[in-house]
Amino acid sequence: MSIELRQVGKRFGDVVAVDDVSFSVAEGELIGLLGPSGGGKTTVLRMIAGLEIPTQGDVIIGGRRMNDVPVQNRNIGFVFQGYALFKTMSVEDNIAFGLRIKKWSRADCARRVAELLELFGLGGLGKRFPHQLSGGQRQRVAIARALAPKPTVLLLDEPFGAVDAKIRQELREWLVKLHHDLAVTTVFVTHDQEEALEVSNRIVIFSRGRLEQIGTPQEVYEQPANEFVARFIGVMNVLEMKVTGGAARLHELALPSHGAAEGQTLRVGFRPYAVQISGRTDELRYRGRIKHVYFLGVMLRVELETPSGLTIRARVSKEDFTRHGIGEGDEVSFQIRNYRVLARDGDSLAPEVSTVHTAMEFDAGI
Numbered sequence: 001m002s003i004e005l006r007q008v009g010k011r012f013g014d015v016v017a018v019d020d021v022s023f024s025v026a027e028g029e030l031i032g033l034l035g036p037s038g039g040g041k042t043t044v045l046r047m048i049a050g051l052e053i054p055t056q057g058d059v060i061i062g063g064r065r066m067n068d069v070p071v072q073n074r075n076i077g078f079v080f081q082g083y084a085l086f087k088t089m090s091v092e093d094n095i096a097f098g099l100r101i102k103k104w105s106r107a108d109c110a111r112r113v114a115e116l117l118e119l120f121g122l123g124g125l126g127k128r129f130p131h132q133l134s135g136g137q138r139q140r141v142a143i144a145r146a147l148a149p150k151p152t153v154l155l156l157d158e159p160f161g162a163v164d165a166k167i168r169q170e171l172r173e174w175l176v177k178l179h180h181d182l183a184v185t186t187v188f189v190t191h192d193q194e195e196a197l198e199v200s201n202r203i204v205i206f207s208r209g210r211l212e213q214i215g216t217p218q219e220v221y222e223q224p225a226n227e228f229v230a231r232f233i234g235v236m237n238v239l240e241m242k243v244t245g246g247a248a249r250l251h252e253l254a255l256p257s258h259g260a261a262e263g264q265t266l267r268v269g270f271r272p273y274a275v276q277i278s279g280r281t282d283e284l285r286y287r288g289r290i291k292h293v294y295f296l297g298v299m300l301r302v303e304l305e306t307p308s309g310l311t312i313r314a315r316v317s318k319e320d321f322t323r324h325g326i327g328e329g330d331e332v333s334f335q336i337r338n339y340r341v342l343a344r345d346g347d348s349l350a351p352e353v354s355t356v357h358t359a360m361e362f363d364a365g366i
Contacts, residue, residue, distance in 0.1 A: 001027055001062040001153055019040075023211060034203050035206035040210070043209075044206070076151050077151035084142065094145050099112060147182070159175070197233075224340070239268045251306065253336075270339035272302075272314050278332060284334050290326060304334060312334070
């Protein structure tokens with residue numbers, strides 16, 4: 001079932017938690033709500049569920065305005081961050097809880113619980129209690145309980161925040177497969193950028209109660225709408241450059257001015273993978289020294305320091321790094337292969353900006 005928010009806002013006294021948010025979720029889509037703490041994403045999720053009532057605007061589910069519809073009449077499954085399983089109930093009873101509230105017959109309950117235990121890889125665990133399960137198993141039980149009454153919408157609030165990194169990775173892959181198999185319209189909240197990029201069909205990014213950008217994982221990563229998104233999604237080098245002598249300059253770095261007037265400031269952003277490094281100090285445009293190298297498996301994160309003291313972050317494959325025969329402390333040359341002129345407010349843009357502008361991407365002309 002589709003979901004639409006039309007100019008939705010929520011105030012708690014004088015505090016604006018959500019400010020004029022509009023977006024839609026197609027039937028069967030898996031959407032991630034991403035942002036820092038206090039960004040408004042959980043409040044949005046709770047308004048969809050009916051746990052909070054909008055101060056303004058409309059929440060529409062399946063074409064029906066739901067603002068005044070009680071939570072129990074919305075046919076929505078909700079999974080809380082801390083599982084919220086009943087400690088004194090078995091796995092089977094936890095999953096069947098919502099079915100019994102809805103007065104399903106005993107036989108229908110048993111069939112549905114058995115189906116979900118098999119689907120969720122929990123076979124043989126039905127008689128156990130929550131404290132006898134691993135964190136990943138408890139999370140699967142929580143999602144199974146939410147899906148038991150066959151809701152048209154599934155809402156997940158930080159679903160994997162309480163498990164360790166390895167289990168979290170396994171649950172992400174499991175959730176993607178589950179969604180593919182069931183095709184239930186799903187909205188989940190996370191502050192983990194990697195999780196949102198890996199799991200979501202599209203991502204809605206919030207900051208300070210406002211929607212900053214909505215797009216596919218590739219769009220928000222490669223085409224950030226503004227500096228906040230650029231900094232929040234992945235790693236971004238951001239430089240404030242001043243137009244002098246027809247070029248945007250910062251110490252020894254120089255890029256085209258893109259029509260900016262003399263003396264104007266440009267904020268330029270580029271991902272670490274856009275930085276090319278050579279072990280020959282005279283091969284590429286700029287010179288630098290390898291300050292730090294961080295091992296990330298098949299990739300290495302490299303911090304370069306220019307002669308003026310500017311730090312540039314790069315990402316290099318282990319193979320290329322070995323081929324160049326370089327290490328910490330070595331002198332190298334580098335170049336910036338592509339970059340973006342970031343949206344700005346006046347001459348600069350704060351890291352957390354409320355107004356969405358369009359950024360432009362350019363080849364560095366080298």
